[in-house]
Amino acid sequence: MKENSKKCLSVPAFQPSSLPAxxxxxxxxxxxxxxxASMVFLLGIxxxxxxxxxxxxxxxxxxxxxxxxALATGKIExxxxxxxxxxxxxxxLATDPHRDPNNPINAEGQAGGAYTRTWxxxxxxxxxxxxxxxxxxxxxxxxxxxxKNRGVTMDYLYYVML
Numbered sequence: 001m002k003e004n005s006k007k008c009l010s011v012p013a014f015q016p017s018s019l020p021a022x023x024x025x026x027x028x029x030x031x032x033x034x035x036x037a038s039m040v041f042l043l044g045i046x047x048x049x050x051x052x053x054x055x056x057x058x059x060x061x062x063x064x065x066x067x068x069x070a071l072a073t074g075k076i077e078x079x080x081x082x083x084x085x086x087x088x089x090x091x092x093l094a095t096d097p098h099r100d101p102n103n104p105i106n107a108e109g110q111a112g113g114a115y116t117r118t119w120x121x122x123x124x125x126x127x128x129x130x131x132x133x134x135x136x137x138x139x140x141x142x143x144x145x146x147x148k149n150r151g152v153t154m155d156y157l158y159y160v161m162l
Contacts, residue, residue, distance in 0.1 A: 061144065067107045068140040068152040071117055074109060075100070076138050076156045079119070097139075115142045134158040 029037075079086075097120040106113025122135040136158055141151035 061150075064142060064144065064150065065152065068115060068142065068150075069154075071105065071107070071109060071115055072138045072140045072152050072154045075117055075119065076136055076154065079136055080156075080158060097137075115140050132159070 097118040100109075100117040102109065102111040103116045103118075104113050105111060105115050105117060107115075109117075117138070117140050119139065120137045122137070124133045124135065126132045134157075136156045138154045138156065139151060140153075141149060144150050
């Protein structure tokens, strides 16, 4: 029997020192990698802070809208408790609306705030000339922190009992 003799090629073991110089040692992070990771992290943090600022501004605007709506609704309810002949329910000229005597008002309707409340009353008559209803056009305006004029307007139909 003939012995099968094969020669095995021997491959030298991998030596870290045999790496090319530009690859260097792979046991840690390079300064460039750390800087890029830091920049990505900072961009993410800046985006989150931007969203937080937008959320806070939206919350502030929503609060101002809620106050203005409450001021308008409160005054309409106050006017509804008055007799139709009350001076504050008399029809005014379109260029001369009724003004709250405490303007500018705060969230409680007292003098010294940022809100201005005005209303106009329109009379509606039937064919014989008697008053049937009045429309109250209520407006509350304010200037927000950026100098932009904002406002809430409501219309309310007030029926007069004959």
